Amino acid sequence: MTIQSPPAPQRHAGAAGSGVALYAAVARLGFRRPFAYPQAALWGVVTNAFFGLLRVSVLVALFGARPQVAGYSVTDAVTYTALMQAFIMALALFGWTDFMRTVHRGEIGTDLLRPMNLLGFWAAQDAGRAAAQFALRGLPMLLIFQLGAAFTGGGLHWPAGPLAWTQTILSAALAWACGFLFRFLVNCAAFWSPDAAGFGRFAWALLGLGCGFLMPLAFFPAWAQAALACTPFPSMLNTTVELWLGLRSGPGAWVALGTQLAWTGALLAVTTFTLRRGLRRLEVAGG
């Protein structure tokens, strides 16, 4: 059968209040799911901490005797690594193929019958998932790094003051939104390709390099930074780290947040358009 565009919201007139409740319920379920596998979370933390230790070693060795490089001190570099390891799962930096799978398996047919906006449904679910992963894996990771750094006579760099905290948290939320829309857009390739996994692998590799997950973007040569500034990737993580470390403050912090917001809007437009085109050519096999 061929499925038309998702049901329009006005078909459920008078349900505006319950609409919000619906997405909240989806987000809550998304939040609870990772808590069902505490053992997986524990091993995840152990693995992330180990890789974090290796990454810190490389960065500290690069610094050598230098007190500062590109605005980063050694403490900043250690904090940067802690943040990367803390955000891996929340921001799904190794990739995300959940939506792709529902297209391939035809489960998307059931989702389309539900009285909700498909993108909103997935956004709510992913927001819940991201919050849970940050609570389960991110916070313990920051604690481990703080303890480890304190043990060697240092500590992590934390945002300075309520304004910096507010801006950092806002930026983290925007980084999630921007990253989610990008991931969803990549998953939309499933509408056109029978095996979009390769397309995904390509995109996740770009994401890792472009968002500053592999190395802080400030360490890259000027030409590479200029090129990346024309892409949405820095908005998906690097900006948040720079706000956290205080490398962007004052008006610069608001400009950074504005840039993230603009990219989120642009990605929302592109993803909505792509999803609509994809749904138009979607055919779900019966069975």
Add this chain to the structure above:
Amino acid sequence: MASLRHHTRLYFRLLGAQVRSQGAYRTSFLLDSLGTLLITAAEFAALVLVLPRFGSLSGWTLGEVCLLYGLAELAFVLMDILFGGFDAPNLSGHVRSGTFSTFLLRPAPLTLQVFASDFALRRVARVGLAAAIAGYGLTHAGLSLNPQTCLLLLGAVLGMIAFFGALFVVGGTLTFWTVDSVEAMNVLTYGGRTLISYPMDIYGRALRRTFTFIIPAAFLSYFPVLRVLGRPLPDGLPDWAALLPLPVGLLALGAALGFFRFGVRHYQGTGT
């Protein structure tokens, strides 16, 4: 002898079947290869883009780091192609879905079937990139390319393939008992690979000694590369320690295959 020839032919026929099925969607396969390639390229590019700003990594030049990184990557990719069937996610998938029981019913050696069960053609492109990185290292690390050097490095690569292959076999075998939660093995396999991709003097003493004397990862590539570069081995170790990768790797692989056979004898299936 005849049976060896028969088994080799069987192995390549099984690989051929996988190659045909994976090449069915051309564009998809090309993108997949490119994506797999890009993962390594991105990781390596991050280091190469950043290194000039810092000058060196703990006194190691770009060429020297390339040699170390390229050898580790080359060995790991070749190992992945060869031993992919034993990788825990793959083997546990077969155990969970019951297809592993099908392997047991077929009139072909079990180990051979597992070896040929996950040949990821897309990884072949990565071999080229790894070889290029190692090649750049060989020509820019300022070492003399004599037969002795080549043999030493070849032994290191073969040793690493055998050693990481052994880890894959052990991780896969563990899935007979615990269907999931073999994530800890990832620390040893992928963690070990990452660890030996960089000069080991950048790690703290405790970490370096753990990975020298308890988990013998340092023997695999760090010591041979030190010797090729004419640098002394750390912790007062004798020079011949650089010749150990192949024997250490083969010993580990032998033990791991023994463990696999033990696991198969105790395999009870999942009832699927």
